[in-house]
Amino acid sequence: MKVTETKLAGCFIIAPSKFEDSRGYFFESFNEAKFQEAIGANTHFVQDNQSFSRRGVLRGLHAQAGEHAQAKLVRVLQGEVLDVAVDVRPGSETFGQHVAIQLSDRNMLQLYIPRGFLHGFVVLSKTAEFFYKCDNYYHKASEAGIRFDDPALRIDWLLPSADIIISEKDNELPLFSEVYTDKA
Numbered sequence: 681m682k683v684t685e686t687k688l689a690g691c692f693i694i695a696p697s698k699f700e701d702s703r704g705y706f707f708e709s710f711n712e713a714k715f716q717e718a719i720g721a722n723t724h725f726v727q728d729n730q731s732f733s734r735r736g737v738l739r740g741l742h743a744q745a746g747e748h749a750q751a752k753l754v755r756v757l758q759g760e761v762l763d764v765a766v767d768v769r770p771g772s773e774t775f776g777q778h779v780a781i782q783l784s785d786r787n788m789l790q791l792y793i794p795r796g797f798l799h800g801f802v803v804l805s806k807t808a809e810f811f812y813k814c815d816n817y818y819h820k821a822s823e824a825g826i827r828f829d830d831p832a833l834r835i836d837w838l839l840p841s842a843d844i845i846i847s848e849k850d851n852e853l854p855l856f857s858e859v860y861t862d863k864a
């Protein structure tokens with residue numbers, strides 16, 4: 681397993697070690713001991729989520745607030761997505777910055793997103809199955825989010841805006857400046 685820290689401290693790209701033979705392949709998609717050692721934190725996951733979406737579907741940018749914040753370990757089971765994590769940790773040197781990485785069933789990359797980030801993804805392939813682990817349970821009342829297309833975030837979602845499909849809920853999300861008033 682190769683683990684690379686992104687430009688956002690605490691946010692890691694994980695490339696599992698894959699074993700191929702005449703039957704196909706094998707890899708450990710998650711190993712808690714190796715994972716915790718690699719990221720230097722004892723994140724403990726309690727909920728797994730899976731979603732299916734067609735090309736152009738964009739889910740995000742989402743987080744849960746306060747004590748219900750979630751760290752996530754995300755990957756793609758089928759297809760390809762552009763996955764985006766935005767640093768909104770108070771006082772972070774990279775506050776407001778994001779990482780964007782293509783995750784697919786071919787590159788098998790995973791992204792570890794600590795608590796204190798907004799997260800979203802858009803489907804680049806015809807369809808995609810997306811899978812992620814969370815270190816805190818879903819808590820509807822704590823759901824928060826920011827519009828994916830807020831120009832202040834300068835995220836290139838790689839698809840023409842006419843191709844992007846979002847939920848009614850995501851369409852009503854506020855702008856970054858409406859939520860995060862102080863940068864400190």
Ligand SMILES: Cc1cn([C@H]2C[C@H](O)[C@@H](COP(=O)(O)OP(=O)(O)O[C@H]3O[C@@H](C)C(=O)[C@@H](O)[C@H]3O)O2)c(=O)[nH]c1=O
Binds near residue numbers: 799
């Ligand atoms: C996220 C979530 C949703 N739900 C329900 C609520 C709703 O009826 C239905 C669909 O929910 P949503 O529209 O919020 O699903 P979705 O837009 O896929 O939300 C997800 O987006 C990605 C980007 C994330 O990072 C996740 O944390 C989560 O916010 O599933 C749960 O029961 N448990 C959960 O953990």
